[in-house]
Amino acid sequence: MITVIISAYDRKAYLMDAIKSAISQTLNKKNYEIIVVKNFSDKNIDDYISFNGIKSILSEKPSYSEKIIEALKIARGDIISFLDDDDMYYDNKLEHVMSIFGKSDIVYYHNNNTIVDDNNVELNFSYNNPDFNMSSISVKKKIINTDMLEKIKHSLDTFMYLSAIESKGGIVIDDMKLTHYRMHESITHSFSSVEEYINFNKKSLERVNTSYNAMYDLFKNKKIKKFLLHKIIFTHFMKRIFDRDKFHLTYYIKFLTTGTYNEQRMYEYKIMIASIFLKNKAINKLYNNEMKKINNIK
DSSP states (O other): OEEEEEEESSOOTTHHHHHHHHHSOSSOGGGEEEEEEESOOOHHHHHHHHHTTOEEEEOOOSSHHHHHHHHHHHOOOSEEEEEETTOEEOTTHHHHHHHHHTSTTEEEEEEEEEEEOTTOOBOSOOOOOTTOOGGGEEEEGGGOOHHHHTTOOSOHHHHHHHHHHHHTOEEEEEEEEEEEEEOOHHHHOOOSSHHHHHHHHHHHHHHHHHHHHHHHHHOOOHHHHHHHHHHHHHHHHHHHHHHTOOOOHHHHHHHHHHOOOOGGGHHHHHHHHHHHHOHHHHHHHHHHHHHHHHHHHO
8 A cells, every 4th residue: 555645834835736636646546545744724725635535634843854754653555655745746656656566675666757837837957866856756664764764854855765775675766757846936946146045055055964964874884875975075065165165185086986977966076077166157157057947937
């Protein structure tokens, strides 16, 4: 059985779309359940949830991970599919997930996504790393260590992926598009200046790196530690770019020796090279790319 966990925090605008996409699945209803965990009440949404027999949790927990843990406590499914409140499933998503997990020893499945704007218009870019976007991730419930999860406040998608590696179970990274990943202003953020963009990214990178370091301490697998070290070093580099600090050659060597080359990582390597000589230009390039994304979704 599949349990779909839909989470929302202080955002109502897209939640009904997410719930409807989970209800309108081709998979037989007896094979899955839906749990919505949120920190607010809304009559229309709550009535719709109740009418459709969906489990609802009103949570005062401050972190995303704690909300997921609350839902896991009442989840009946041995397979967990996550869905953020601003994303949507394709109608055949859960049927495909069920077929994937029907194969022996699969513990982690990641599908590709279509990036859309507020009006569900497809945008002309994509990102499909195996640890990106909770709404593209389905896992066996048994691999989620809630004691560890409680200590992670950000980057839960990375945590789920690494939990699968640590379990030594089967991992499937699929190019099939089964999730609509919504880009909108509240997640891309509008910036009035380069300095505002810099300050926002410095704070974001600090939060993410805190979670990466926590994971590094929690996981014991050497492959996982190498993966996390790469992320920690790259995040550290990015923060130093925004701090306009000088770099030491040893950091570049560490980055190059801990990473695994693939097309998705090309962005990181370009930033690293640019940071050696063109720090301010690298910041402006990142800022301009972000503003293009914002303009595309307006």
